[in-house]
Amino acid sequence: MTTNEALINYCLRLGDSSLILGQRMSEWCSNGPILEEDIAMSNIALDLFGQARIMLTYAGKIEKKGRTENDLSFKRLEREFLNNLLSERPNGHFGDTVARNFFLSAFSFHLYSALKASADEQISAFAIKSLKEVTYHLRHSAEWIIRLGDGTEESHTKIQDSIENLWEYTEDLFAMNEVDKILIKEKIAIDLNTIKPLWNKTINEILTKATLNQPENSFMQSGSLDGMHSEVLGHLLTEMQFLPRAYPTAKW
Amino acid sequence: MPEAYRKHLQRQISQHAHSEIIGMQPEGNWLLRAPSLRAKVVLLAKIQDEAGHGLYLYSAAETLGKSRTEYLNELRTGKAKYSSIFNYPTLTWADMGAVGWLVDGAAIVNQVSLQRTSYGPYARSMVKICKEESFHQRQGYEIITDMARGSEAQKEMAQDALNRFWWPSIMMFGPHDSDSPNTGNAVKWKIKRATNDELRQSFIDKTVHQAEIIGLTIPDPDLKWNEKRGHYDFGEMDWDEFWRVVKGGGPCSKQRLKHYNDAHNSGEWVRKAAKTYAEKQQLKQDVA
Numbered sequence: 242m243t244t245n246e247a248l249i250n251y252c253l254r255l256g257d258s259s260l261i262l263g264q265r266m267s268e269w270c271s272n273g274p275i276l277e278e279d280i281a282m283s284n285i286a287l288d289l290f291g292q293a294r295i296m297l298t299y300a301g302k303i304e305k306k307g308r309t310e311n312d313l314s315f316k317r318l319e320r321e322f323l324n325n326l327l328s329e330r331p332n333g334h335f336g337d338t339v340a341r342n343f344f345l346s347a348f349s350f351h352l353y354s355a356l357k358a359s360a361d362e363q364i365s366a367f368a369i370k371s372l373k374e375v376t377y378h379l380r381h382s383a384e385w386i387i388r389l390g391d392g393t394e395e396s397h398t399k400i401q402d403s404i405e406n407l408w409e410y411t412e413d414l415f416a417m418n419e420v421d422k423i424l425i426k427e428k429i430a431i432d433l434n435t436i437k438p439l440w441n442k443t444i445n446e447i448l449t450k451a452t453l454n455q456p457e458n459s460f461m462q463s464g465s466l467d468g469m470h471s472e473v474l475g476h477l478l479t480e481m482q483f484l485p486r487a488y489p490t491a492k493w
Numbered sequence: 494m495p496e497a498y499r500k501h502l503q504r505q506i507s508q509h510a511h512s513e514i515i516g517m518q519p520e521g522n523w524l525l526r527a528p529s530l531r532a533k534v535v536l537l538a539k540i541q542d543e544a545g546h547g548l549y550l551y552s553a554a555e556t557l558g559k560s561r562t563e564y565l566n567e568l569r570t571g572k573a574k575y576s577s578i579f580n581y582p583t584l585t586w587a588d589m590g591a592v593g594w595l596v597d598g599a600a601i602v603n604q605v606s607l608q609r610t611s612y613g614p615y616a617r618s619m620v621k622i623c624k625e626e627s628f629h630q631r632q633g634y635e636i637i638t639d640m641a642r643g644s645e646a647q648k649e650m651a652q653d654a655l656n657r658f659w660w661p662s663i664m665m666f667g668p669h670d671s672d673s674p675n676t677g678n679a680v681k682w683k684i685k686r687a688t689n690d691e692l693r694q695s696f697i698d699k700t701v702h703q704a705e706i707i708g709l710t711i712p713d714p715d716l717k718w719n720e721k722r723g724h725y726d727f728g729e730m731d732w733d734e735f736w737r738v739v740k741g742g743g744p745c746s747k748q749r750l751k752h753y754n755d756a757h758n759s760g761e762w763v764r765k766a767a768k769t770y771a772e773k774q775q776l777k778q779d780v781a
Contacts, residue, residue, distance in 0.1 A: 260530075264525065267524050267525060267533075267537060268525065270517065270521045270524055270537065270540055270541075271514075271517040271518050271521045271540070271752065271753075271756065272756045272759075273756065273760065274756075274757075274759070274760025274761075274763040274764055275760065275763075275764060276514070276544055276547060276548055276551075277548070278760075278763075279517075279544050280541055280544045280545060280548075283537055283538075283540065283541040283544070284541065286537060287534055287537055287538060287541070290530060290533060290534045290537070291534070293530065294530050294531075294534075297530075310530050311529045311530060314530055315528070315529075334759065335759075335760065335763045336763075387770070388766055388767050388770040389763070389766050389770075391770055391773065392765070392766025392767065392769045392770040393762070393765055393766050393769045395762050395765075395766070396762055396763070396765070396766030396769075399762070480525050480526060481525060481526065483526050484526055484527075484528035484586055485528055485529075488644065488646060488647070490644065491528075491643055491644050491646070491647055492639065492643060493528040493529050493532055493586075493636075493639060493640075493643075
């Protein structure tokens with residue numbers, strides 16, 4: 242694998258994760274528990290789509306096959322998507338969404354903090370821009386974790402369940418392969434083992450504040466780096482890709 | 494403030510706010526299926542603006558001595574109305590064009606005149622809303638233009654969307670002045686600065702040309718330029734349909750209200766948790 246091939250793969254990972262989570266967050270539109278939350282969740286989705294557009298456009302550019310952000314979003318198949326498994330988890334109830342976003346935004350926060358120093362100018366610029374956004378996403382989800390954890394008995398039980406149910410998808414965030422090995426050597430990517438303890442610390446601090454328990458690792462899901470997803474991704478893509486698939490030659 | 498003036502404003506501003514909130518649904522229907530990432534973010538930003546308009550309007554309405562919760566209860570129980578246009582379905586992507594172009598286009602004509610309404614908080618919210626609405630109208634016109642100039646299938650979808658949304662759009666201005674029970678006082682009190690028929694005429698006059706430019710046909714055989722009046726003449730609207738939809742007989746009337754109520758009910762435990770948490774924090778602060 243060449244450095245360029247590794248870089249394309251890495252950009253797709255970043256871009257796809259933002260895209261798929263953005264699509265999930267858009268599903269909240271007009272469904273939020275209060276108007277202010279509806280607006281906040283749309284904001285988060287807009288940030289995520291913005292991030293996806295940057296990374297997918299860049300992937301297309303360095304691939305040199307003329308593929309645009311739209312070709313990469315709407316014309317790839319399930320097994321070609323490299324988003325992490327957590328980002329595709331269904332929204333569930335508000336607590337499930339908050340828990341998913343909390344794990345993810347804490348991960349993105351530490352990842353982008355480190356990628357600011359990437360030797361690849363585009364990745365570094367992307368990280369600097371996106372860090373501002375995920376700092377807010379982390380604040381938003383962490384505040385809700387605390388409110389729900391330390392709110393009513395019902396909300397405490399619900400959010401603890403959400404955390405337990407999603408925990409098995411968190412290990413997949415830190416998976417690495419040949420791509421990482423090549424890019425770490427070039428100082429483009431970072432060793433995810435270095436941010437794992439930081440992520441753990443953030444999670445632990447907030448859960449403690451929220452009077453919630455951090456689950457133990459038992460069976461942990463994996464596979465996103467090989468395009469091995471859960472069944473839900475195919476349905477998400479079917480809906481998202483409908484128009485460009487139904488009218489392949491149309492311009493919109 | 495005279496009671497009748499207050500009552501009229503409470504009804505009008507809250508109806509306007511409810512329309513913004515319910516209006517998120519027909520467009521939200523295509524958000525997950527937008528055909529490009531650009532189209533998706535523009536549509537999402539637009540729907541988000543509408544939620545924001547709802548917020549400004551509820552705030553303006555709250556200055557009249559009633560809380561947002563009270564206004565929303567009236568919406569949830571079907572006591573309050575919202576614009577009937579949102580009780581029509583959005584069946585194809587071209588409807589995102591038609592809604593922006595025609596529905597937001599009609600709303601702007603009304604809202605521009607409301608920037609000079611006599612009640613300050615309402616007038617000021619309109620200034621901000623109008624700026625965003627004109628972006629929405631352009632967003633819709635861009636979609637419909639691209640489709641009208643696209644493939645045969647796209648062109649057909651664009652014409653079909655215009656056919657379905659034209660009459661409901663011009664009915665958005667309400668009944669003829671002669672049949673409008675609220676127009677008299679509203680004009681006298683300078684809440685309304687132009688009548689339903691004046692606003693409708695102004696909308697039609699500017700929209701006909703926009704349809705011509707992109708080669709679409711407005712579905713009204715009686716539409717004709719009247720040199721003497723300096724305006725377009727147009728056909729009669731189907732008032733039976735108008736009143737049926739106003740009274741809850743629109744294709745999506747039940748669905749829209751149910752959607753809103755389902756979301757509200759699913760969020761009950763979240764609102765309760767936030768309130769309980771805030772009370773606990775307050776208690777801690779008081780003890781300290």
